[in-house]
Amino acid sequence: MIKSLIHSMAVCPDMTKSYPKIQYGKGIYLYDENGKKYLDGSGGSSSVANIGHGRQEIVDVITEQVSRISVLPTHAFSSDVVENYLDRLVDFAPDGYQKSWTVMSGTEAVENAVKLALQYHQLRGENSRYKIISRWNTYHGNSVFMLDIGGMKIRRGLYDKWLNNFPHISPAYNYRRPDALTEAEYVQSLLTEFEQTIVETGPETVAAFIAEPVIAAAMGAVPPPKGYFKGIHNICQKYGILFISDEILSGFGRTGENFGINNFGVIPDIIAAGKGISGGYFPLSAVMASEKVIQPFTDTKTAFLGGHTFACNPVGAAVGNAVLDILEREKLIQNSKNMGEIFRAKLRSLYEFDIVGDVRGVGLQCGIELVKDKITKAPFAPEFGLSKRIGEKAIEKGVVLYPGRGSVDGIAGDHILMTPALTINEEQLDEMVAVVKECLEEVTMELKKETV
Numbered sequence: 438m439i440k441s442l443i444h445s446m447a448v449c450p451d452m453t454k455s456y457p458k459i460q461y462g463k464g465i466y467l468y469d470e471n472g473k474k475y476l477d478g479s480g481g482s483s484s485v486a487n488i489g490h491g492r493q494e495i496v497d498v499i500t501e502q503v504s505r506i507s508v509l510p511t512h513a514f515s516s517d518v519v520e521n522y523l524d525r526l527v528d529f530a531p532d533g534y535q536k537s538w539t540v541m542s543g544t545e546a547v548e549n550a551v552k553l554a555l556q557y558h559q560l561r562g563e564n565s566r567y568k569i570i571s572r573w574n575t576y577h578g579n580s581v582f583m584l585d586i587g588g589m590k591i592r593r594g595l596y597d598k599w600l601n602n603f604p605h606i607s608p609a610y611n612y613r614r615p616d617a618l619t620e621a622e623y624v625q626s627l628l629t630e631f632e633q634t635i636v637e638t639g640p641e642t643v644a645a646f647i648a649e650p651v652i653a654a655a656m657g658a659v660p661p662p663k664g665y666f667k668g669i670h671n672i673c674q675k676y677g678i679l680f681i682s683d684e685i686l687s688g689f690g691r692t693g694e695n696f697g698i699n700n701f702g703v704i705p706d707i708i709a710a711g712k713g714i715s716g717g718y719f720p721l722s723a724v725m726a727s728e729k730v731i732q733p734f735t736d737t738k739t740a741f742l743g744g745h746t747f748a749c750n751p752v753g754a755a756v757g758n759a760v761l762d763i764l765e766r767e768k769l770i771q772n773s774k775n776m777g778e779i780f781r782a783k784l785r786s787l788y789e790f791d792i793v794g795d796v797r798g799v800g801l802q803c804g805i806e807l808v809k810d811k812i813t814k815a816p817f818a819p820e821f822g823l824s825k826r827i828g829e830k831a832i833e834k835g836v837v838l839y840p841g842r843g844s845v846d847g848i849a850g851d852h853i854l855m856t857p858a859l860t861i862n863e864e865q866l867d868e869m870v871a872v873v874k875e876c877l878e879e880v881t882m883e884l885k886k887e888t889v
Contacts, residue, residue, distance in 0.1 A: 494763075579592070590847030612814070707726050
């Protein structure tokens, strides 16, 4: 009984229901024990299965690498497969990047990134810098420390007594900008808030600012308004604050570029990447650092005080290298850009429904926001569980979406995130949109009956 309970809690967050058991996956589809086919519109746990399921060449790469060596005592040895992959990651990163290393999860990667920022300042004699500024309604990992840095109120609530409350600013949320402001005025108000927060908390105490280029799971693929990140980057430089780009969901082609931040004309100081980096075939993530950040370590001959048991794992490096080969050979990053534009055009047909307030995204990181009133943009009450209803209906119809809530204020606000494999074609996009449309039709009818 205890074993069964632990298994259910780890795998199935809702212990009141049973879940289909998947037997195998192929391409963009999953197949359960009854032979039912599901289009994996969430790409695993959102933006993971970038190259699709069931790639035999990845199986062969893992088998070959494990037959050689599966893990190393990295305090004593390295290997060609690891060194070559880390060099390749640097080449894949924006101009001016110098070093990279791998860990196992997105949370580990982002936590290593902020640790790197802290140590960078200490090596430069700025020991008072320790605060990390982030934005409300964003997610940066599920350790208690990263929940504190992140701004996802639903996940933070349970741990309030453990949190130190780093500074947070408003997200860049163009759909909900005040009606009285133009987009340019809205951006300026956000930048003013950021700079005021720095001044109020003490510039000498701030180590880094962290942001997702496109706010993913917490808000449903919200891109920034024009000029936002350039303004943020300028303010960071003004006050000597490092800019960390959280690319866990938006990296490795998801947004039609190598990294999400590439879409916005800014080169960050540090990148944390994960999920699609391995296509889901191995638990892998990475940190990449610019020459600027690495220089104090080189000058003082100081090692970075991070490290994890499975850091710089040779199997992970072999898989990651194979994924980069596939992205390049099959031109999947360009396909993400092309199919993303087509996808959003098709999703905009859903504006016919009164409850669809916004369609947004970049590349194949796309989302829709659901509202009770299109004019006021008022959200549904959280107890309606609207996005969850749509997600459950979609699974019944053979499409996996990634429903979320809290986009408005951290609690209220329903959205659907869609991040299919970068291999997707237009016919499969039509399949997804048709199912979402059916779900919206059914939910709309249900809501009418419930409000009579």
